[in-house]
Amino acid sequence: MNRATDxxxxxxxxxxxxxxxxINETVLEQHSKDESYHAxxxxxxxxxxxxxxxxxxxxxxxxxxQVPVVPFGLxxxxxxxxIPYDRGMTIDFSLMNKVLEIRENDFLVKVQPGVxxxxxxxxxxxxxxxxxVDPGADATMGGMAxxxxxxxxxxxxGVMRDxxxxxxxxxxxxxxxxxxxxAAKSSSGYHLNGLFVGSEGTLGCFTELTLRVxxxxxxxxxxxxxxxxxxxxxxxxxxxxxxxIPVARVELVDEPSMKQVxxxxxxxxxxxxxxxxxxxxxxxxxxQDVQFMKEIVLxxxxxxxxxxxxxxxxxxxxxxxxxxAYAYVHGYPGKKLMVTDVCLPISELSGAIxxxxxxxxxxxxxxxxxxxxxxxxxxxxxxxxxNDKEEVAKADDFNEQIVxxxxxxxxxxxxxxxxxxxxxxxxxxxxxxxxxxMRKIKQALDPHHLFNPNKILKMGK
Amino acid sequence: MNRATDxxxxxxxxxxxxxxxxINETVLEQHSKDESYHAxxxxxxxxxxxxxxxxxxxxxxxxxxQVPVVPFGLxxxxxxxxIPYDRGMTIDFSLMNKVLEIRENDFLVKVQPGVxxxxxxxxxxxxxxxxxVDPGADATMGGMAxxxxxxxxxxxxGVMRDxxxxxxxxxxxxxxxxxxxxAAKSSSGYHLNGLFVGSEGTLGCFTELTLRVxxxxxxxxxxxxxxxxxxxxxxxxxxxxxxxIPVARVELVDEPSMKQVxxxxxxxxxxxxxxxxxxxxxxxxxxQDVQFMKEIVLxxxxxxxxxxxxxxxxxxxxxxxxxxAYAYVHGYPGKKLMVTDVCLPISELSGAIxxxxxxxxxxxxxxxxxxxxxxxxxxxxxxxxxNDKEEVAKADDFNEQIVxxxxxxxxxxxxxxxxxxxxxxxxxxxxxxxxxxMRKIKQALDPHHLFNPNKILKMGK
Numbered sequence: 001m002n003r004a005t006d007x008x009x010x011x012x013x014x015x016x017x018x019x020x021x022x023i024n025e026t027v028l029e030q031h032s033k034d035e036s037y038h039a040x041x042x043x044x045x046x047x048x049x050x051x052x053x054x055x056x057x058x059x060x061x062x063x064x065x066q067v068p069v070v071p072f073g074l075x076x077x078x079x080x081x082x083i084p085y086d087r088g089m090t091i092d093f094s095l096m097n098k099v100l101e102i103r104e105n106d107f108l109v110k111v112q113p114g115v116x117x118x119x120x121x122x123x124x125x126x127x128x129x130x131x132x133v134d135p136g137a138d139a140t141m142g143g144m145a146x147x148x149x150x151x152x153x154x155x156x157x158g159v160m161r162d163x164x165x166x167x168x169x170x171x172x173x174x175x176x177x178x179x180x181x182x183a184a185k186s187s188s189g190y191h192l193n194g195l196f197v198g199s200e201g202t203l204g205c206f207t208e209l210t211l212r213v214x215x216x217x218x219x220x221x222x223x224x225x226x227x228x229x230x231x232x233x234x235x236x237x238x239x240x241x242x243x244x245i246p247v248a249r250v251e252l253v254d255e256p257s258m259k260q261v262x263x264x265x266x267x268x269x270x271x272x273x274x275x276x277x278x279x280x281x282x283x284x285x286x287x288q289d290v291q292f293m294k295e296i297v298l299x300x301x302x303x304x305x306x307x308x309x310x311x312x313x314x315x316x317x318x319x320x321x322x323x324x325a326y327a328y329v330h331g332y333p334g335k336k337l338m339v340t341d342v343c344l345p346i347s348e349l350s351g352a353i354x355x356x357x358x359x360x361x362x363x364x365x366x367x368x369x370x371x372x373x374x375x376x377x378x379x380x381x382x383x384x385x386x387n388d389k390e391e392v393a394k395a396d397d398f399n400e401q402i403v404x405x406x407x408x409x410x411x412x413x414x415x416x417x418x419x420x421x422x423x424x425x426x427x428x429x430x431x432x433x434x435x436x437x438m439r440k441i442k443q444a445l446d447p448h449h450l451f452n453p454n455k456i457l458k459m460g461k
Numbered sequence: 462m463n464r465a466t467d468x469x470x471x472x473x474x475x476x477x478x479x480x481x482x483x484i485n486e487t488v489l490e491q492h493s494k495d496e497s498y499h500a501x502x503x504x505x506x507x508x509x510x511x512x513x514x515x516x517x518x519x520x521x522x523x524x525x526x527q528v529p530v531v532p533f534g535l536x537x538x539x540x541x542x543x544i545p546y547d548r549g550m551t552i553d554f555s556l557m558n559k560v561l562e563i564r565e566n567d568f569l570v571k572v573q574p575g576v577x578x579x580x581x582x583x584x585x586x587x588x589x590x591x592x593x594v595d596p597g598a599d600a601t602m603g604g605m606a607x608x609x610x611x612x613x614x615x616x617x618x619g620v621m622r623d624x625x626x627x628x629x630x631x632x633x634x635x636x637x638x639x640x641x642x643x644a645a646k647s648s649s650g651y652h653l654n655g656l657f658v659g660s661e662g663t664l665g666c667f668t669e670l671t672l673r674v675x676x677x678x679x680x681x682x683x684x685x686x687x688x689x690x691x692x693x694x695x696x697x698x699x700x701x702x703x704x705x706i707p708v709a710r711v712e713l714v715d716e717p718s719m720k721q722v723x724x725x726x727x728x729x730x731x732x733x734x735x736x737x738x739x740x741x742x743x744x745x746x747x748x749q750d751v752q753f754m755k756e757i758v759l760x761x762x763x764x765x766x767x768x769x770x771x772x773x774x775x776x777x778x779x780x781x782x783x784x785x786a787y788a789y790v791h792g793y794p795g796k797k798l799m800v801t802d803v804c805l806p807i808s809e810l811s812g813a814i815x816x817x818x819x820x821x822x823x824x825x826x827x828x829x830x831x832x833x834x835x836x837x838x839x840x841x842x843x844x845x846x847x848n849d850k851e852e853v854a855k856a857d858d859f860n861e862q863i864v865x866x867x868x869x870x871x872x873x874x875x876x877x878x879x880x881x882x883x884x885x886x887x888x889x890x891x892x893x894x895x896x897x898x899m900r901k902i903k904q905a906l907d908p909h910h911l912f913n914p915n916k917i918l919k920m921g922k
Contacts, residue, residue: 105703106806148648159646161655162623177895182871183804184836185620187609187659187879189892189917190899194622194655198648215705242566244676246742281707282753285746292743343644345567375645410643418648431650434638437906438651444905445898456650 001086002066004044012047015057020048031072031090037336037384038080038421043090050095052168052207060174062089068453071201073143078339079420081200086453091205093142099123110210113142129213132157136322142206147418148198155374156248161197168208169196172446200418201452203445217280221290222314225297225305226272230254233273234350236300237373243296245289249278250374251321257368264327265320270304276321324370332383338395342406343377343415352405356380359401363394377415419456462547463527465505473508476518481509492533492551498797498845499541499882504551511556513668521635523550529914532662534604539800540881542661547914552666554603560584569643571671574603590674593618597783603667608879609659616835617709622658629669630657633907661879662913664906678741682751683775686758686766687733691715694734695811697761698834704757706750710739711835712782718829725788726781731765737782785831793844799856803867804838804876813866817841820862824855838876880917
């Protein structure tokens with residue numbers, strides 16, 4: 001791998017316009033980090049292509065000069081995915097941000113990778129449609145596909161991978177492929193949609209995405225249910241799922257995190273372990289579901305349940321939940337956010353959360369526990385002083401203990417944030433021999449290891 | 462690639478017991494065909510392993526002798542997938558047919574590849590659970606995963622790929638990997654679950670599958686709705702989907718096929734284009750959905766709608782639908798079944814079915830049209846006299862016209878049957894440059910092209 005030389009940059013400026021190629025220090029800095037605690041590293045050059053052809057051509061050039069290529073959406077990743085540790089060229093997709101086509105009768109939308117979640121939903125609303133994946137951050141569609149993002153609604157609508165019908169991908173040699181089609185299902189050829197989603201820029205750069213969207217539900221009901229303990233709340237979730245009640249969202253927010261919510265979002269929610277719930281459906285069905293749900297949570301020691309049917313209160317509730325990570329960041333100035341992200345079979349969830357709290361206390365760390373508990377996925381949010389070596393070491397130790405607990409019980413080291421640089425060290429333990437298969441695929445598709453080098457997999461130079 | 466020699470067979474008998482290795486002519490013949498019209502070809506030897514270790518060892522041996530390996534479930538494939546055109550060794554998984562573990566609280570089940578759909582559902586029923594994928598044939602789980610099977614319930618529960626949490630896979634060199642974990646979602650590493658599902662035995666042999674299962678719905682309602690024309694029926698489906706009514710199944714059966722149903726299943730259903738529908742949910746919600754659905758179908762010229770709430774009538778209805786392919790086979794003794802299998806975006810479905818009927822008439826072919834119309838997937842069932850060259854040529858021409866129509870409109874050449882040998886010639890047209898990516902993956906994982914050679918992709922010797 002080579003650094004981007006002056007000659008390389010000069011050639012980039014022959015492919016793109018002057019303004020689409022930047023070596024400005026501020027621009028390089030903006031592309032040196034994400035929202036995580038991982039060390040920063042600047043690229044040599046940032047390009048802002050406007051078309052697939054431009055992406056293909058700059059990648060061909062990078063291939064010719066053996067310069068690393070890192071795709072960049074909005075930089076909201078949480079494991080250092082977009083940080084160019086081997087420097088080289090970052091491709092910023094912010095100028096490729098058009099909603100290209102809405103096929104309302106097919107429940108499909110075609111977008112460029114730089115389109116953000118809120119931008120897409122604003123467009124879709126005109127058609128009575130919405131895009132389901134909701135990771136909190138207002139991430140780009142390209143970035144969300146690259147990490148297989150999910151979030152609060154996955155329990156009903158699935159993760160990012162479930163929404164992708166087709167990707168236009170530029171490969172390491174600059175060639176352009178389509179990974180799927182517009183049909184709702186297919187048994188034709190290998191499942192490239194699935195392979196490229198979650199590949200974190202290590203196999204290709206996405207230049208167009210065709211995504212599944214949904215009709216806005218006829219009726220939506222949100223609720224907050226408070227419990228004396230986190231255990232009670234988790235047991236209530238397991239019971240709700242086992243009863244077959246189709247929840248659209250079910251989020252756990254523990255007591256310290258509820259305090260952070262109230263402080264940041266100026267709400268006056270009860271400061272007890274709380275489930276934020278949402279149900280989508282028709283009115284009659286929902287009323288029956290919710291009645292049943294109430295009986296279940298009361299049976300699990302629920303001490304208060306509040307329903308919010310009007311849109312404003314519902315939005316306030318989910319905004320408060322979404323802003324929680326920012327609430328922590330805001331509440332601990334100068335510290336950096338480390339978020340654990342394990343996911344386990346639901347029967348192991350209660351034990352895992354219990355283990356997390358115990359380990360936090362043992363290590364003397366402050367942390368909030370929140371989670372997409374309907375999927376068995378939870379996060380511990382830690383605010384770390386990166387200059388305090390002992391605190392950093394403790395946090396690393398904590399993260400590792402959480403991961404090992406999950407892996408020993410059939411879980412995964414990352415439910416939705418991805419591997420990036422932070423979860424690389426657990427790949428061997430999690431995948432075993434299968435890691436060799438992943439390496440063979442990487443080697444076959446990116447023989448010079450130029451695409452987001454050493455993310456997910458260490459491949460050597 | 463080599464034929465299986467006497468020496469190879471002798472070595473197999475050192476790994477397995479005598480009774481697990483067969484060169485008996487009847488056994489070879491049983492493994493020379495599937496349920497399709499494709500030409501037969503016998504393997505040299507059939508093995509019946511009982512453990513993953515045995516599968517690994519016979520594959521290592523095959524690798525050493527460069528003998529082709531074809532996995533075999535029950536032989537219910539429809540595009541020649543299991544026919545060993547390069548001969549070699551067929552691995553029959555019928556002795557690996559145990560349900561290994563039911564984790565009812567996690568909605569997961571671990572099975573061996575030879576477990577059939579009906580066997581699994583019989584086990585699951587004891588726990589109030591069911592396995593959703595229902596392709597009609599009583600196929601094995603291994604076979605269904607190999608082809609990414611789906612069927613009548615995919616519109617609500619998704620296809621086979623959506624149910625697979627983990628596969629134990631024996632690779633071409635005999636090594637054993639796990640492709641996933643037990644968590645409901647993961648962003649860790651490349652999505653090997655998705656890659657191996659639908660790989661039709663060309664990348665590995667499945668020896669264990671961990672699958673998602675569901676709680677049996679509280680309330681199930683089935684209905685038959687008759688229409689004057691197929692167009693009216695399809696338009697009704699599109700309207701139902703657009704209204705956001707959550708159907709669990711919606712099947713189209715055209716007039717000739719209704720006649721076949723009545724004859725074979727001794728029913729007295731109206732012999733008009735018919736939708737078979739099913740709804741899963743709670744009673745109150747379903748009643749509201751069904752009321753809305755009734756208004757929609759009546760608006761689309763529905764001439765009669767019959768509800769079946771009791772289990773017996775409901776089972777009779779779905780049995781009749783499932784037995785339709787066999788009804789055709791039974792009704793045309795001596796002829797072979799050719800089934801088209803395109804899938805299109807739902808907005809193109811009505812045009813595609815119209816085009817099929819017109820093309821059938823133009824070519825003077827008899828065929829029934831049925832389909833999983835909620836997914837945009839439909840089949841034309843043709844009974845072909847394989848000795849009548851003109852009829853065979855016409856049927857091939859017909860299949861090609863149907864496929865081209867779909868591919869030109871964003872569809873796929875196979876919605877659920879897979880590529881096998883029958884859809885290979887359309888892979889270039891459907892996938893374009895992406896076919897090279899598939900070839901690179903095949904080359905990386907099976908460098909000697911021994912695993913189900915020349916299925917899906919032509920790789921040369």
